[in-house]
Structure formats: C-alpha cells, structure tokens
Amino acid sequence: MQSYDIKQERRNDGATSSTRQRERRLTYPHVIEDVVVGLGDDVEMLATHLVEDKGPRVVYIWGMGGSGKTTLAKQIFNYKKVKCYFDCFAWVCISQQCDDTTVMKEIFMKLCSMSDEQRQGIANLSNEEIAERLCNFQRDRKCLVVLDDIWALDAWNSFKGGISMNEETESRILLTTRNREVASLARGNNFLYESRALSADEGWNLFRKIAISEVNDPNSQIYSKKEELGKSMLQHCVGLPLAIIVLAGLLARKDTIDEWKTVHKNVDVYIRRGTDLEQEYKGQNMKVLHGSWHLVMTTYHIA
Known part of the structure; x- marks a missing residue:
C-alpha cells in the first residue's frame, strides 16, 4: 500500500x-x-x-x-x-x-x-x-x-x-x-x-493435473503439443506452486493449441513484470508470483 x-x-x-x-x-x-x-x-x-x-x-x-x-x-x-x-x-x-x-x-x-x-x-x-x-x-x-x-x-x-x-x-x-x-x-x-521449489517433474505433474483434461489422449498430437508448450512456460514459474497453479488454471479454460500458443507467446512479458515487489525477497520468485496474477488479470480483463 x-x-x-x-x-x-x-x-x-x-x-x-x-x-x-x-x-x-x-x-x-x-x-x-x-x-x-x-x-x-x-x-x-x-x-x-x-x-x-x-x-x-x-x-x-x-x-x-x-x-x-x-x-x-x-x-x-x-x-x-x-x-x-x-x-x-x-x-x-x-x-x-x-x-x-x-x-x-x-x-x-x-x-x-x-x-x-x-x-x-x-x-x-x-x-x-x-x-x-x-x-x-x-x-x-x-x-x-x-x-x-x-x-x-x-x-x-x-x-x-x-x-x-x-x-x-x-x-x-x-x-x-x-x-x-x-x-x-x-x-x-x-x-x-x-518450503522448497518443486522439481521439474513435480511441477509438470501439478500443472498437468490442472491444465490438461483427462480426456486428452497422452499419445495424441494435441497432448504432445500442450506438453511441449506447458513445459516451456513452466520454466518461468521456477517451481513456485502458486505460480504453477495460476498458470495451469488459466490454461485449463483454453482447449485449442492456438490459445495455448497465445499464452505462451506473452507469458514471459507478464511474468517479468512486478519489479517493485522484488526487494522484499531479493529474488526472481516474487516477480513470478506477481507476474502470474498479472497474467490472469490481463487475460480476463480484470480491473
């Protein structure tokens, strides 16, 4: 404040x-x-x-x-x-x-x-x-x-x-x-x-359970492409559970690969915002947390 x-x-x-x-x-x-x-x-x-x-x-x-x-x-x-x-x-x-x-x-x-x-x-x-x-x-x-x-x-x-x-x-x-x-x-x-950051496998497991519907066949091309895009975006979350949950919750509402590509294209810009809050933790994680919420608010046009 x-x-x-x-x-x-x-x-x-x-x-x-x-x-x-x-x-x-x-x-x-x-x-x-x-x-x-x-x-x-x-x-x-x-x-x-x-x-x-x-x-x-x-x-x-x-x-x-x-x-x-x-x-x-x-x-x-x-x-x-x-x-x-x-x-x-x-x-x-x-x-x-x-x-x-x-x-x-x-x-x-x-x-x-x-x-x-x-x-x-x-x-x-x-x-x-x-x-x-x-x-x-x-x-x-x-x-x-x-x-x-x-x-x-x-x-x-x-x-x-x-x-x-x-x-x-x-x-x-x-x-x-x-x-x-x-x-x-x-x-x-x-x-x-x-509290520790999630490993790459743990982060993907959490992300997958929220973002990808169980009806998607793991052997399908759609699943493979979502996995590729999802793992790429997860790198910006640096294992922070809340950031992963927010990002996964956003993508859970998007069914098409084009929609996922749109989020993927902009995720880096949004996550790297919020530098005013970085001082409290003197690290990258606070940027991730603030940026994840900014991503959701911007996508859904929340004031």
Whole structure:
C-alpha cells in the first residue's frame, strides 16, 4: 500500500480495508486442495517431529508467498498420526495488523468446547487473564495450535505469552511465515522447515493435473503439443506452486493449441513484470508470483 500510495478506506461501520483484506485471506484446515504434489515425505517428517515426546515445541514453516506453506500445514493438521496424538486443535489465521488479545481468545475458544455463556466470559477477559488461561490449558492437555501466516516479528512476540513453552508440555505450535526474522527464532528446542521449489517433474505433474483434461489422449498430437508448450512456460514459474497453479488454471479454460500458443507467446512479458515487489525477497520468485496474477488479470480483463 505504501509503494503504490494507496489510502486505507473505511466502511460505514468503521472497518478498514485491512479488515476486509484479512477476511479474504482466511484459510480453513478442512478445505483441502484437490491437487497436492511433492509433499508426502515432508508431511510425514514434520508430523513425526510434532508427535515426538521430546520433539520441538514450535515447528516453523518458512517461505515466500505462494510457496505452499499453508497447503503443507493443512496436510499436517489433517494427518492421521497427528489427529490421533493430540486432544485439542486450533487453526488461526494471523492478519498483518493482528490484535494479540483477540488471537489468544480465538485460539482458546477453538481448543475448548464452550457454551455461548462461556464464550461471552472469555470475550470479557483482559490480555493477561486470557494469556494465563491459554497457557495453563496447553500445559494440561495435548494441544496443536496452527498459526497461519505470521507477517511480523512483533505479532509473534505479542501473543507468545499465551503459548506454553514449558519443557514438560505435550502441546505443540505449528506456524507458517514469510518473514525471515520470525523464522530466525527457530533455534534451541524448535524446528525450522524451509518450503522448497518443486522439481521439474513435480511441477509438470501439478500443472498437468490442472491444465490438461483427462480426456486428452497422452499419445495424441494435441497432448504432445500442450506438453511441449506447458513445459516451456513452466520454466518461468521456477517451481513456485502458486505460480504453477495460476498458470495451469488459466490454461485449463483454453482447449485449442492456438490459445495455448497465445499464452505462451506473452507469458514471459507478464511474468517479468512486478519489479517493485522484488526487494522484499531479493529474488526472481516474487516477480513470478506477481507476474502470474498479472497474467490472469490481463487475460480476463480484470480491473
């Protein structure tokens, strides 16, 4: 918003555009992606860390936006080994301008089965009161708390008082972040996982499942040409899952080879745009992410 001099608008009820932005970013652990590629071994490894008796208290999943952090967290959250081990579960999305007291109350209410009256009582607690109750509850039970998309170090520090870090606790925290500072805290009895780019084969497998209809005969000339064009375009996605999904979703609506050729002809121009956002990650991947969305918006004439 600062880069493009965008002002924060307020609705009639006083809510800011950031509130609406957080509502659009909400993720739900029960909404599982139809196509998931290349995560099986990682899910097993991280799930094992979470259920170990002397395992890490906090597991950090770090990577740039669109690298599949939330998808991986969902797979772990719903993994049978994890579901059988923990007693209580909470999945909370963190906004860019999060309120620590609100976050802790949300975690506590999701971990506990409460009546409406009890929920009202929690809503009236102060920051110190909810932090103490939440911390004690995690010490007494085996809880898994997922904090999805922590943007800033200050946000994480603000509600750590409600997170049980006691050596004897069997509760665990799984968090996702795109922030290097937050990820740098993963030391001692914590574990850091860095999301990785998909290999060429994994990227093609993901792309193919979305972009090419199952009715296409793999031995046909149409399939062969789409494979040739698709693999060429995938080079611009540098293994970034979101970029692959966006590109594949666009091409899934295009049946003819001529339509695919049109996208192929312009994909490099669109993907190489978005240099204003490059500084955050100091790399090519942010260009890919921004460029992929630009490709979709331009093709469909979305304002």
